[in-house]
Every structure is written in C-alpha cells, then in structure tokens.
Amino acid sequence: MKFDIIVIGAGIVGLATALKIKAKNPALKLLLIDKENKLAAHQTGHNSGVIHSGLYYKPGSLKATNCINGYHQLVSFCDKHEIPYELCGKIVVATSKEEIPLMHNLYKRGQENGLENLILLNQEQLKVYEPHVNGLEGIFVPQTGIVDYKQVAARYAELIQEKEGAIHLGEKVTEINTGNHECSVVTNKSSYSCKLVVNCSGLYSDKVAQFTHQKLNVKIIPFRGEYYKLTPEKEYLVKNLIYPVPDPNFPFLGVHFTRMIGGGIEAGPNAVLAFRREGYTKRDIHLAELGESLAWPGFQKVAMKYWKTGMGEMYRSFSKAAFTKALQKLMPEIREQDLSPGGAGVRAQACDRNGGLIDDFLILENEYAVNVCNAPSPAATSSLSIGDTVSDLALKRF
Structure with missing residues (x-):
C-alpha cells in the first residue's frame, strides 16, 4: 500500500489538488482519502453555489489571485464538461450614506483585481437590475455566477480515477507518523505509506496538520x-x-x-x-x-x-x-x-493565537506535508487555481 502522495480530504479543494497532481505528473501513485462515505460532504456540499468574481479580496493576496485565476479555470472546466452554470451577475448595494465610501473602495479594489465592466449604479439604475431592492447606490458585477459545486466535485473525482488515482471513502485518518523521508498514514481501516501528505481536511485541517506540524499556531x-x-x-x-x-x-x-x-x-x-x-x-x-x-x-x-x-x-x-x-x-x-x-x-x-481571523488562504509546508490550513470562501470558485498552487508545492519534491 505504497503511494507517492496521499491527499486527505475529498472536498472540492482536495479533489482539485489531486486532479492537478495527476494531470501534471501522471506517473505518480496517488491516493485520496476521506472519512465520509461520499464526496463533498461538508463545506463543498453545503455551498451556496456562487461563482465569485474576486471583487472583495486584497490585491495580490492568495484569495485575489487564486479567485480570479480559478474563476476562469472553473468556467472553462464547466464548458468543457457540460456542467450547467450561469454568469448572471450580482449587485452590491449601499443602503446608507455611511456605506457609500466603502462601496466605492470595493469598486476600486475590483478594478485593481482586473475585473472589467463593473458598473456604478445610482438609485434609479439599481431598480433596473433589481426592481424590489432598497439602496442609494450600487455596483453591478457581471462576472458573478451560479453553479452546483457538488457536480463540479463529482467530475473532478471521475477524472482522477480515469487518470488512475485511487479514492478511498469512509476512511478516517487517525495517525500520521513521519521519519526516514517517509510518512505512514494510519486510518480506521488500513495503513499506507507515502513520500508526501497533502492535507485538505477543511473543518479538521488543523487536527490533521498537527500530525506533521509540531507548533501549529x-x-x-x-x-x-x-x-x-x-x-x-x-x-x-x-x-x-x-x-x-x-x-x-x-x-x-x-x-x-x-x-x-x-x-x-x-x-x-x-x-x-x-x-x-x-x-x-x-x-x-x-x-x-x-x-x-x-x-x-x-x-x-x-x-x-x-x-x-x-x-x-x-x-x-x-x-x-x-x-x-x-x-x-x-x-x-x-x-x-x-x-x-x-x-x-x-x-x-x-x-x-493572537485573535486574528485569518483572512487569506493559509498553506503551511514542511518535509513531509503540505497543509492547507485555511481555505474558506471563495475556495470553491478558486479550487482549480488552489489545486495548481498546492500541486506545484507538492511536485517540487519529485
């Protein structure tokens, strides 16, 4: 039961990462493990289905770069694999005078992030887009869309298996031991060895990271x-x-x-x-x-x-x-x-530990593991781009 890479977590980020690893280096032996009996059981499966544009995120941050890159990859992926989606656009609405400067800052941030065709709306124009909305001003963001991320995740899984990647569901990782340039991954059903663990465990990402990362803050x-x-x-x-x-x-x-x-x-x-x-x-x-x-x-x-x-x-x-x-x-x-x-x-x-709610994606790595320790929204939109980032960190070891 030896593998080159074991990915833990079959949410959309883990699946996208596994897919990118197999796409870039098909010869690597890869296993993806999840404790649930189905794919995308938690954050991905309870997602509201929004394709985010990258409007909100600090220019140059991992969220901004991965969201915008991931957005384009996701749309192309859905086109190629005939997954229904719709780029319907959204409006961001300022309902008080105090919110108007914040909204204009958002508009500027969107432009800095490379979003095109953003439209500033006055009160009358808002009603054209959403006749029943209450607002003083707004922004129309044409890039925003909707999709079913469970369908996207399922297609990622099919492609991983077509590329001879293994997916084991219903296996909870209980222990990871490291040494001699190798990892031993123990689950409630079996034991595996690999050269590198990639942790995409979402709600339990810190718990899994602690197996390989001694001082997690x-x-x-x-x-x-x-x-x-x-x-x-x-x-x-x-x-x-x-x-x-x-x-x-x-x-x-x-x-x-x-x-x-x-x-x-x-x-x-x-x-x-x-x-x-x-x-x-x-x-x-x-x-x-x-x-x-x-x-x-x-x-x-x-x-x-x-x-x-x-x-x-x-x-x-x-x-x-x-x-x-x-x-x-x-x-x-x-x-x-x-x-x-x-x-x-x-x-x-x-x-x-100091009371900071981590705003950006957070990826920690060492000899034995790449730990994705923070990947909230827009991780689903960004999944293929995060997959690129994490797979590159993993593949530089091989």
Missing part, C-alpha cells in the same frame, strides 16, 4: 451560516444575486439573496459559532470541540472584539423576526411569512 473555529428560502410565490422579488456592502472589519459578507442554479432563492446567511465542527443545527453539540473553541486564546480575543456583532448574529439565529429585519434592509417587501427554513453550512475559519 492556528485553530479552526467553526461558524455556522443559516439560510432561509423565499417561498415560491415571492421568488419574483429577486432576479439574480443581491449583496450588501460588507463590514471591512468582519470576515463575513452579511445576509444576501442568491438565486440557485437548481431553482429557488436563498436568503442569508448569518454567522454564529457552531457548537461542533460539523454542527449544522443548533442542536448539534460536541462538548469537547466546543470547549476547544472557547478555550482557544485567539477565539477569546475575537469574542471580546466582536461580542456585539456576535450577539446580533446569535439573536437572528433564534429570531425569525430579527432575521427578516436584516433582510428588509436590502428588500423592504420581505415579510416573515415569505421565508421558509433553508439549509446551513459550516465555515472552517482559521483563527491565530
């Missing part, structure tokens, strides 16, 4: 995002995608409206601390994992800094009326009865 803090769906008779209120101007001090975009590629309109999400790493409902509690989050010095500093914002997010989690009020900022016609419970996702947010 980041911890994954899980944040749940909860959605409502517009009732079918109210779907006419939203044509495509409607976003607020994000708070520059908070790493979440705020509640927004998203038309889905399979039909329907999602409204949300909020952002609340999940009580377990894979806690998709309020009742999902894992005391040890919750205790780890609460005890992490970095999270304690985050909680002190953002306690007021956090309390508001938690209140919206338990109050449909409060959630509705937040949506009414963008769409005044929305009423509680127009919303039915939707899905939820959990974001794997890396937090350092």
Whole structure:
C-alpha cells in the first residue's frame, strides 16, 4: 500500500489538488482519502453555489489571485464538461450614506483585481437590475455566477480515477507518523505509506496538520451560516444575486439573496459559532470541540472584539423576526411569512493565537506535508487555481 502522495480530504479543494497532481505528473501513485462515505460532504456540499468574481479580496493576496485565476479555470472546466452554470451577475448595494465610501473602495479594489465592466449604479439604475431592492447606490458585477459545486466535485473525482488515482471513502485518518523521508498514514481501516501528505481536511485541517506540524499556531473555529428560502410565490422579488456592502472589519459578507442554479432563492446567511465542527443545527453539540473553541486564546480575543456583532448574529439565529429585519434592509417587501427554513453550512475559519481571523488562504509546508490550513470562501470558485498552487508545492519534491 505504497503511494507517492496521499491527499486527505475529498472536498472540492482536495479533489482539485489531486486532479492537478495527476494531470501534471501522471506517473505518480496517488491516493485520496476521506472519512465520509461520499464526496463533498461538508463545506463543498453545503455551498451556496456562487461563482465569485474576486471583487472583495486584497490585491495580490492568495484569495485575489487564486479567485480570479480559478474563476476562469472553473468556467472553462464547466464548458468543457457540460456542467450547467450561469454568469448572471450580482449587485452590491449601499443602503446608507455611511456605506457609500466603502462601496466605492470595493469598486476600486475590483478594478485593481482586473475585473472589467463593473458598473456604478445610482438609485434609479439599481431598480433596473433589481426592481424590489432598497439602496442609494450600487455596483453591478457581471462576472458573478451560479453553479452546483457538488457536480463540479463529482467530475473532478471521475477524472482522477480515469487518470488512475485511487479514492478511498469512509476512511478516517487517525495517525500520521513521519521519519526516514517517509510518512505512514494510519486510518480506521488500513495503513499506507507515502513520500508526501497533502492535507485538505477543511473543518479538521488543523487536527490533521498537527500530525506533521509540531507548533501549529492556528485553530479552526467553526461558524455556522443559516439560510432561509423565499417561498415560491415571492421568488419574483429577486432576479439574480443581491449583496450588501460588507463590514471591512468582519470576515463575513452579511445576509444576501442568491438565486440557485437548481431553482429557488436563498436568503442569508448569518454567522454564529457552531457548537461542533460539523454542527449544522443548533442542536448539534460536541462538548469537547466546543470547549476547544472557547478555550482557544485567539477565539477569546475575537469574542471580546466582536461580542456585539456576535450577539446580533446569535439573536437572528433564534429570531425569525430579527432575521427578516436584516433582510428588509436590502428588500423592504420581505415579510416573515415569505421565508421558509433553508439549509446551513459550516465555515472552517482559521483563527491565530493572537485573535486574528485569518483572512487569506493559509498553506503551511514542511518535509513531509503540505497543509492547507485555511481555505474558506471563495475556495470553491478558486479550487482549480488552489489545486495548481498546492500541486506545484507538492511536485517540487519529485
């Protein structure tokens, strides 16, 4: 059971990385492992399906470069493999005078990131794009689109297997031992050896990284995002995608409206601390994992800094009326009865010991491993580009 490279994690980033490794060096013996019995079971499978444009991210950052490159690769991939998608565009809406300078900064950032044909909209022009929206000014971003990332991930997996890469599902990695320029990867079912481990474990990326990276100064803090769906008779209120101007001090975009590629309109999400790493409902509690989050010095500093914002997010989690009020900022016609419970996702947010919520992608490497320790949104859009980045780091060893 010897391999050259073992990739841990069959979400969209792990799959894209494995695919790129096999594409660049087909002779390498590769194994991809995931503890779940299906592909894309967590962040990818609970994704809202947005193809991000790269508007928000600091120019030159890994997020910016990988999102824009990944965007073009993803669109080409979907064209080639006949995966349905739509570049419907979105509007970002300033609903108060205080948000207008922030929105203009976003417009400038988008231009710096190479986005073309962005359009600044006045109040009347906003109504052309979204007749029911409430806003003073806005930006139209034509590059934004929608897709089903589970379909994309499934096609990645098919191509890996066509290139003779192995995929083992239902195997949880319990131990990684290193020495003599080799790794021993132990799972609940078997044991494997390889020259290099590539860790794309998402919500457990820090746990897996600790097997090979002795002093890890980041911890994954899980944040749940909860959605409502517009009732079918109210779907006419939203044509495509409607976003607020994000708070520059908070790493979440705020509640927004998203038309889905399979039909329907999602409204949300909020952002609340999940009580377990894979806690998709309020009742999902894992005391040890919750205790780890609460005890992490970095999270304690985050909680002190953002306690007021956090309390508001938690209140919206338990109050449909409060959630509705937040949506009414963008769409005044929305009423509680127009919303039915939707899905939820959990974001794997890396937090350092000093209280920094890591904003950029974070990749750590050593002799035995390449650890992708922070890959939140726009990782799905960026997956093929992240796959290029990580595969290049891996293949330089061979």
